[in-house]
Amino acid sequence: MAAESLIIAAEPLIRIQQLSKQYKMGGETLKALDEVSLVVNKGDFIAIIGPSGSGKSTLMNVIGCLDAPTSGQYWLDGEEISRLKENKLAEIRNRKIGFIFQGFNLLSRLTAIENVELPLIYRGVPSKLRREHALEALRKVGLEERIHHRPVELSGGQQQRVAIARALAGNPPILLADEPTGALDTRTGKEVMGFIKELNGLGHTIVLITHDPVISEQAKRVVRIMDGKLNEEAGGRNELHTGV
Amino acid sequence: MNFIQAFKMAIKSILSNKLRSLLTMLGIIIGVTAVIALVALGQGATKSVTEQVESLGTNLLTVNIVGRGTTSTMKAEEAVAIGDTVDGIRYVAPFNSQNSSVKFGTTSVNVSVVGTNADYALVKDYKVSSGRFLAQIDLDVYQKVAVIGSSTATELFGFSSPIGEYVLIQGTRYKVVGVLEEKGSSTTGSNDEVVMIPETSAERLFKSKGVRTIYVQVETTDKIDSVVAGLENVLSDHFRGNTNSYRVFNQSDALSTLTSVSDTLTLALAGIAGISLLVGGIGIMNIMLVSVTERTREIGIRKAIGAKKRDILIQFLIEAMVLSGLGGLLGIGIGVGAAQGASSAFDMDIVFSANVIGVAFFFSVAIGVLFGMFPANKAAKLKPIEALRFE
Structure with a gap:
């Protein structure tokens, strides 16, 4: 209990308060996110689950700093970022968030190591150090043998591991995974999930977005999203509104 | 992101699409080739005429006595x-x-x-x-x-x-x-x-x-x-003040007339070259626009992992610049070759001036920047979520 109270006392990594996102579609206002509140602490492994159209992607975009909310507050690692300008957001994405996409989203013209280096390039890391970091990240995902392969020369699972290495390379506090197994077969999907779990075990905070209950079961916490509203499921630690 | 990095990226993306890059550069290549070859031949002709006049002696004055x-x-x-x-x-x-x-x-x-x-x-x-x-x-x-x-x-x-x-x-x-x-x-x-x-x-x-x-x-x-x-x-x-009794004729006057003729010619050549460079520049802009659309997803990925507007702008701008600069270099090479070929085939004098070559290269790079600006800006302004969603 002492450990638990320590975590709560510390500033959470993600603190979302009454956050709304509205889209105007043909004169009608669509509430993709409706006064959502969410807290993610350091070391958490949280799954956000919901069917398509539930506002899941919008929430991911907002958490990933790809999109700005209409109203509400978003504190990321002690910084209020909901009103920041595009360039500042790019910087925060670069430093704070490692993206793992469903479709891997590797640059096909670059080799594995070049792909992994990319976030470091935009951070302005000098080339030698960049190479070291990228190599280390690729070693973590077990691909140090294939650093000079292009994505087309790698299997789906390997591609996703390169993508994970890219997310890890900058050593961001949060890994944001959007359906990381969506484009993989069950077996490699399982492998990748095992890997993500392992990363969580090493201390990485993971936010996983999925529509698949089987996948979400592997998370420590599961948050269900429906019609733009969040609902924490039993089984996870019930701290949805704690510390707010 | 520094320039060397952007430069490497540009080279990579140009090399990944060799045929298209070459065709894109063609306008610039032809323009620069035309400038280099024509100016070399024009200046060669001017030089040989000037030499002929000078062999008569540019410091030669002729006094004609008409008398009174x-x-x-x-x-x-x-x-x-x-x-x-x-x-x-x-x-x-x-x-x-x-x-x-x-x-x-x-x-x-x-x-x-x-x-x-x-x-x-x-x-x-x-x-x-x-x-x-x-x-x-x-x-x-x-x-x-x-x-x-x-x-x-x-x-x-x-x-x-x-x-x-x-x-x-x-x-x-x-x-x-x-x-x-x-x-x-x-x-x-x-x-x-x-x-x-x-x-x-x-x-x-x-x-x-x-x-x-x-x-x-x-x-x-x-x-x-x-x-x-x-x-x-x-x-x-x-001749007691009668200035009509004599005439002093200056060879260098004749020379300056010749020079002004060749200057006009050079200016006309520069105009033609300017037009072909302009056309080349539009070609580059066209392909860059296509390239931006094709690479929307790439731009989205780059933005998602932390590329700023400026990074994307520089990337595409440098790509356009490298394209046109490379075209310029190729044009200079071909132009020099063509002029030398023509000079040996038709026994014409040619003169290469570092100035003309430098200006031609600078111009081709400048064309790249100018016409790359619009596509690069378009790329930089893409919204990351929309770009990521692009198939």
Whole structure:
């Protein structure tokens, strides 16, 4: 209990308060996110689950700093970022968030190591150090043998591991995974999930977005999203509104 | 992200699509090739014309005496004396010529007989191949000696040596003392069909007093203006203020006319080149726009992992710049090759100037920046979520 109270006392990594996102579609206002509140602490492994159209992607975009909310507050690692300008957001994405996409989203013209280096390039890391970091990240995902392969020369699972290495390379506090197994077969999907779990075990905070209950079961916490509203499921630690 | 990194990325993306890159560059390549080759040929032509004019001597002044009233000439001694009064004159040669028949034995030719002094060879750049040229003493004692041009020598004497032989000019015997080296033709006709005799003897032969033409060689080209002014002063004094009695003709005036013609030509070439570069630039813009659309997803990924607007802008701008710069370099290479090919095939003079090459390269790069700006800006302004969603 002492450990638990320590975590709560510390500033959470993600603190979302009454956050709304509205889209105007043909004169009608669509509430993709409706006064959502969410807290993610350091070391958490949280799954956000919901069917398509539930506002899941919008929430991911907002958490990933790809999109700005209409109203509400978003504190990321002690910084209020909901009103920041595009360039500042790019910087925060670069430093704070490692993206793992469903479709891997590797640059096909670059080799594995070049792909992994990319976030470091935009951070302005000098080339030698960049190479070291990228190599280390690729070693973590077990691909140090294939650093000079292009994505087309790698299997789906390997591609996703390169993508994970890219997310890890900058050593961001949060890994944001959007359906990381969506484009993989069950077996490699399982492998990748095992890997993500392992990363969580090493201390990485993971936010996983999925529509698949089987996948979400592997998370420590599961948050269900429906019609733009969040609902924490039993089984996870019930701290949805704690510390707010 | 630094420039070297952006540069590497640009090279990579250009190399990944070689054929398209080459076709995109084609406009710039053709433009720059045209500039380099045409300017090299144009400047070569200008140079060869200039050299021809200069071989006549750019520091050569011609004084034509029109005279006033009955005195339509100037005494030869007075003419030569000008050389001492005006500062900056190297040689002065009086010139008196008439077409007349020259006979040796039974052979007769019609050539221009020139009465002049020893300086004439220096002024007109004649060299003696055998014997000697006229000397001042020949003028002083009215010697009947002649120096003949190479063509005239061959026509009259064939292959035997003319030195010491006598020719008849209008019935008077002249001893041949020298033969000139071959000089070729100029705009004023053959320089080798000529017979030169001392000016004083020529006055007697032609039964005329004084000279109508004086050649003046100036020490250096930059003294031409002061010498022209000096000559005009002296001549004005001589003809008592009648400035219509004489005319000082400057070779460098002719040269500057030629130069202005070639400048206009160069300007016209630059205009044509400018248009083709413009077309090349539009080609680059077109392909860059296509490329931005094609790579929307890539832009989205780059933005998602932290590329700022500026990073994307620089990436595409440098890509356009590298494309056009590479086109420029290729164009310079092909242009130099084409000009050299043309010069050896058609025996034309070519001149490459570092200036023109530099400007052509700079222009092609500038075109890349100018026409890359719009596509690059379009790429930079893409929203990451929309770009990521793009299939």
